[in-house]
Amino acid sequence: MDQAREWLEQERRRTRExxxxxxxxxxxxxxxxxxxxxxxxHDPEGATIxxxxxxxxxxxRQARDGLREIExxxxxxxxxxxxxCLSCGGPIDPARLEARPVARTCIACAAxx
Numbered sequence: 746m747d748q749a750r751e752w753l754e755q756e757r758r759r760t761r762e763x764x765x766x767x768x769x770x771x772x773x774x775x776x777x778x779x780x781x782x783x784x785x786x787h788d789p790e791g792a793t794i795x796x797x798x799x800x801x802x803x804x805x806r807q808a809r810d811g812l813r814e815i816e817x818x819x820x821x822x823x824x825x826x827x828x829x830c831l832s833c834g835g836p837i838d839p840a841r842l843e844a845r846p847v848a849r850t851c852i853a854c855a856a857x858x
Contacts, residue, residue, distance in 0.1 A: 750822045752846055753815050760812045767808060771801040814847040830854050 778794045821827040828837050832854035841848050850858070 746822055746827060749827060749842065749846055750819065753819050753822065756846070757812065757815045757819070760808055760815060764805060764808045764812070767801055767805045771798065771805060774798050774801060811847075817849070818847045832858070 774794060774797050778798070818827065821829075828839075828842055829835070830837055830851040831849045833851065835851055837848055837851045841852055848855075
């Protein structure tokens with residue numbers, strides 16, 4: 746459990762740092778686009794700026810989702826249910842947890858959903 750908690754806490758820190766960086770990058774793209782033609786369709790740079798903005802927003806959503814999974818896993822560590830399948834109540838194989846520390850379900854339940 747201690748090893749899982751340690752990994753999850755490190756990953757939470759890394760994810761928060763990544764989110765701060767992505768927020769800064771997104772703010773930069775938005776600020777840069779204020780100084781350009783507002784017509785994304787006809788501005789040669791508009792499509793690139795729109796793509797960058799959309800890509801950064803997607804990465805930020807993905808990081809937020811990952812952080813939510815980490816927080817849920819840390820809550821399971823805290824309440825003693827980490828490593829227990831949320832579907833069937835059985836144990837989650839340690840190899841699965843090693844590969845995916847935020848796993849909520851055992852392989853059999855994950856395969857059936």
